[in-house]
Structures are given as structure tokens and as C-alpha cells.
Amino acid sequence: MKVFNVAIMGLGTVGGGAYRILTENHDEIMRNHGVDVRVKRVLDLRTERFAQFGVPEGVGTTLVDDVINDREIDAVIEVMGGIEPALTFILRALKSGKNVISANKELIAKKWPAIDAAARENGVGFYHEASCVGGVPVIRVLNESFQGDKLESVKGIINGTTNYILSKMSFDGTSYDEALRQAQKLGYAEADPTADVEGFDAAYKLSILSSLAFKTCIPYSCISREGITGVTQEEIGYAKQMGYSIKLLAIGSKEGDKVEARVHPTAVKNTHPLAVVNDEFNAVMLRGDNVGNVMLYGKGAGAQPTGSAIVSDVVYCAKRSTPLYPPFNNDGKIDENIEFVTDPYSNYFVVLSVKRGDADDILNVFAGDDRLLKEYKYDMKTETLLMVTKHMAQSAIEAVLRSVKDKAGVKMFRKAVC
Numbered sequence: 357m358k359v360f361n362v363a364i365m366g367l368g369t370v371g372g373g374a375y376r377i378l379t380e381n382h383d384e385i386m387r388n389h390g391v392d393v394r395v396k397r398v399l400d401l402r403t404e405r406f407a408q409f410g411v412p413e414g415v416g417t418t419l420v421d422d423v424i425n426d427r428e429i430d431a432v433i434e435v436m437g438g439i440e441p442a443l444t445f446i447l448r449a450l451k452s453g454k455n456v457i458s459a460n461k462e463l464i465a466k467k468w469p470a471i472d473a474a475a476r477e478n479g480v481g482f483y484h485e486a487s488c489v490g491g492v493p494v495i496r497v498l499n500e501s502f503q504g505d506k507l508e509s510v511k512g513i514i515n516g517t518t519n520y521i522l523s524k525m526s527f528d529g530t531s532y533d534e535a536l537r538q539a540q541k542l543g544y545a546e547a548d549p550t551a552d553v554e555g556f557d558a559a560y561k562l563s564i565l566s567s568l569a570f571k572t573c574i575p576y577s578c579i580s581r582e583g584i585t586g587v588t589q590e591e592i593g594y595a596k597q598m599g600y601s602i603k604l605l606a607i608g609s610k611e612g613d614k615v616e617a618r619v620h621p622t623a624v625k626n627t628h629p630l631a632v633v634n635d636e637f638n639a640v641m642l643r644g645d646n647v648g649n650v651m652l653y654g655k656g657a658g659a660q661p662t663g664s665a666i667v668s669d670v671v672y673c674a675k676r677s678t679p680l681y682p683p684f685n686n687d688g689k690i691d692e693n694i695e696f697v698t699d700p701y702s703n704y705f706v707v708l709s710v711k712r713g714d715a716d717d718i719l720n721v722f723a724g725d726d727r728l729l730k731e732y733k734y735d736m737k738t739e740t741l742l743m744v745t746k747h748m749a750q751s752a753i754e755a756v757l758r759s760v761k762d763k764a765g766v767k768m769f770r771k772a773v774c
């Protein structure tokens with residue numbers, strides 16, 4: 357039986373989840389997969405955590421050299437988060453001939469080329485299933501499926517914290533602050549939840565997922581990003597009136613050499629499969645030119661789902677005879693043919709305040725010849741016009757709104773998915 361020794365760097369929420377699964381499921385993993393995975397070291401400065409998680413004496417350490425210099429360790433699991441010292445520790449581990457498994461999406465989005473180069477130079481693997489969409493095996497699918505397809509889009513809800521907050525605000529009327537507190541307590545949010553609520557976390561993940569899907573470097577810096585801090589109960593109410601839900605969507609698409617990559621709150625029609633993805637659940641829709649849409653769904657955050665993804669990488673790594681590397685030139689540079697779209701094509705959810713006397717005129721502009729609108733509703737009592745536009749360039753709808761600004765005040769303007 358192959359013995360595979362691992363070290364865990366960081367005994368936080370995800371590290372703790374991975375440690376629990378590796379120890380509690382040790383025998384089952386051995387029986388099912390023929391690998392005897394042993395946690396040889398756990399690195400953390402918060403030594404009180406060793407006892408909390410039942411880490412045996414001699415396994416817990418505060419010294420990274422105890423991990424790096426141990427030649428018997430086959431793989432290091434980096435679950436510390438952040439850039440430093442995680443990057444230095446990962447590079448040292450790779451250079452000392454150890455495989456690395458990481459959940460660190462920020463680090464991968466910002467430093468993947470250096471990590472990938474070090475892994476290749478040293479003939480070891482770098483695996484990161486847990487970096488995107490928690491327990492949902494989307495990286496494995498992107499790496500190992502769709503051989504018959506060119507992937508055209510990656511669209512999804514890929515941050516558990518914001519989806520939890522928006523779900524609570526929408527279904528229970530919970531305030532934003534209270535819902536965020538709950539998400540933090542449940543272990544969904546990042547150490548600094550700004551990364552979640554401002555959309556950084558989703559943008560890191562979209563950079564990783566779309567690079568793998570489109571097989572070209574989609575740098576994090578090219579992703580347009582808006583978080584959920586501007587989403588109000590009022591907007592959620594308008595969306596409900598039209599049968600929509602507000603979700604933080606990450607959308608990547610590639611048509612020829614034109615690429616769009618964006619993260620923003622979106623009004624999603626309730627008949628769309630992404631509209632029913634609630635709480636900490638995530639879902640990713642991948643569209644291939646032959647297969648059409650494929651959707652993956654599951655828990656996107658939390659100790660056990662993310663720990664499960666780590667453990668799956670451990671076993672995957674242990675069983676591979678050669679390392680797996682990303683299927684594109686991962687040098688951090690944008691392919692010279694790629695053009696990033698700055699004027700996105702989308703449906704738009706627009707709410708205007710329009711006096712009763714002006715309603716006909718305004719409706720004529722938008723719906724007169726059925727040019728712009730998919731659906732609309734005019735609420736006479738509140739003098740509010742709710743509309744969902746057809747698919748169009750953002751600059752086009754903005755120009756129309758400018759042309760009616762004297763008679764129509766914009767109360768809500770969001771991209772929509774129907």
C-alpha cells in the first residue's frame with residue numbers, strides 16, 4: 357500500500373475541515389483508493405488549535421522548516437490564505453520536491469505563473485480544487501472533461517458569503533449587517549469579508565475558472581468587478597415584483613478572440629437555474645459549443661465542503677504518476693489576439709420613476725416598437741416603471757436613459773439574466 361505523507365499549513369476553518377476528513381476517513385480512503393494518507397505535520401502559530409482539533413503531540417509545529425526539511429512529506433496543503441507568507445512557503449515546498457495543494461484563490465489569481473513555473477521546474481504538482489466553488493469539483497471537470505468542446509462561457513454564483521447574505525435579505529428580510537455577521541459565524545466569509553462583499557473573491561475565482569475554460573490567461577486585473585454593498589432591500593423588492601432575484605454573478609465568455617469577464621449583482625429571472633441557488637450554495641454553468649450548458653451545483657463555502665475538495669486533491673495527487681499542469685501558457689501575459697470587451701452586452705433591469713402624465717411618452721421610447729424591452733410593468737400608485745431590456749450594449753441603454761432623463765429618474769439599473 358502506498359503511504360502518502362502530507363503536512364497541513366494553517367489550522368483555520370478549511371485546514372481544520374481537511375484535517376478532520378483526512379483523519380476520520382483515513383481507513384475508508386485507504387480501502388476505496390488504495391492510498392494510506394498520513395498527516396505527518398500540522399503547521400500553525402496558534403498552538404491552542406492543536407488540542408482543539410486533536411492533533412497528536414509531535415505532529416503540530418510552529419516551524420515551517422519542520423515541514424520543508426522533512427523528506428518524507430509528499431505533499432503540503434496550504435490553507436493559510438493571503439499572499440505572504442503563503443507564497444514563500446509554497447515556493448519553498450515546491451523547490452524541495454513536494455507537491456502542493458492549495459485553497460488560496462487570491463494567491464493563485466495573483467501569483468499563479470510563479471507557482472506554476474516552480475512546480476514545472478521541480479517536476480511536482482500544484483493542485484487547487486478547493487480554490488473555487490468549495491466542494492464542487494469544477495476544476496477537475498474543467499481539466500478533465502469537455503475534450504470534444506470549445507468552452508464559450510463560464511457563468512455562476514461562486515461566492516458563498518454573498519449568496520448567503522442576498523438570500524437572507526431576500527427571504528427573511530434580514531439586514532445586510534446581520535446577514536454578514538451570520539455568514540462570518542458560519543465560517544463562510546474570508547478573514548476580511550471585504551474580499552467577499554466587494555466581489556474580489558469571486559473575481560479571483562473567475563480568473564482561475566475562465567483561464568482553465570478558455571485555455572488562455574485571463575488575468576484577475578482584467579475582470580470588471582462590483583460587489584453587493586450597494587444592493588438595497590428596495591432593489592430586491594423591485595426584482596421580486598418582476599419575478600427576478602438579485603444574485604452576485606461571475607460571468608466569463610469567449611467568442612472568437614473577444615473575452616468578457618465580469619462580476620456584479622445581477623437580476624436573475626426566477627425561471628433561470630441560477631435563481632434557485634440560495635444560501636451558501638454555489639453553481640457554475642459551463643457552456644460548450646457541442647455539449648451546450650452543463651451545470652455544477654453544491655456548497656461553495658464552509659469547513660467540510662472545502663475540506664472535502666482538499667482531500668480529493670490529496671488522493672488525486674497521490675494516485676497520479678505524473679503531475680498535471682494547466683493547459684495554457686501560464687505566464688501571466690494576455691495572449692496578443694485576445695481583446696477584452698469593455699462595453700458589455702446584456703439584458704438590463706431598469707426601474708424608473710415616471711409621473712403618470714409622462715408614462716405613455718416614456719413607454720413609447722422603450723416599448724413603442726418593441727425595440728428595447730422584453731417585459732415591463734408600470735405601477736400607477738407609486739409611479740414606477742419596471743423594465744427588463746432585450747440583449748444590448750450597455751452604452752446603448754445608457755444613451756436611451758440619458759435621452760429621457762428629464763422625465764424619468766433612475767431608481768435601479770442592473771444587468772439581468774433571463
Ligand code: HSE
Nearest residue numbers: 515516517544546657
Ligand atoms: N469566502 C468564500 C466564499 C469561501 O464565501 O465563497 C469559499 O471560497
